[in-house]
Amino acid sequence: DIQMTQSPSFLSASVGDRVTITCRASQSISNYLNWYQHKPGKAPKFLIYGASSLQSGVPSRFSGSGSGTDFTLTISSLQPEDFATYYCQQSYSTLYTFGQGTKLEIK
């Protein structure tokens, strides 16, 4: 199975900050890497596919990059509604796996 490792697990930041979350795959997954935002009590929201393509309706302050084994999610200027848990997920193999999540909290 492909293991996905996110860092950091917790991140404290302020409104307006630029933040970056990293995700590493245990083997090359080309660009089959997706990002999600999850808030308590709600269904997860699909943000980015193919490592860097923004899903329709997602604000442009979100961006993704990377290929192979190393990927990043960047939020250029944090907004109050961005405080949530973020997950990466690989869809390279038929057995999908998520990273453990990064909880983004207000400083």
Added chain:
Amino acid sequence: EVQLVESGGGLVQPGRSLRLSCATSGFTFDDYAMHWVRQAAGRGLEWVSGISWNSGSMDYADSVKGRFTISRDNAKNSLYLQMNSLRPEDTAFYYCVQGYYYGSGSYYKYPNDALNIWGQGTMVTVSS
């Protein structure tokens, strides 16, 4: 409007079975791969199983392989998850998810999709 509505969750004893259903509407069901994803309390998201549009390709997380079976009925626009030999560690909120294929022309449109539209979920509790 795209809708995915899960049902079939509840309280079940260890070792027993449960069948989850996901009724969908608002899109052409047999154009999409579909998935089940779960989240236990205080834990992260865990992909459980996925199935191609025509049921020709499917897979399972190691934690459920051999116990869970995913299936779909394209005539009824519905997705299912048969869960056998349930364990306390299967206790979680289970989501039905529509795939968004962005790969390079696979006939099955799976793998290489993203987890696009999520249902609201159904709770499964395995306890004696």
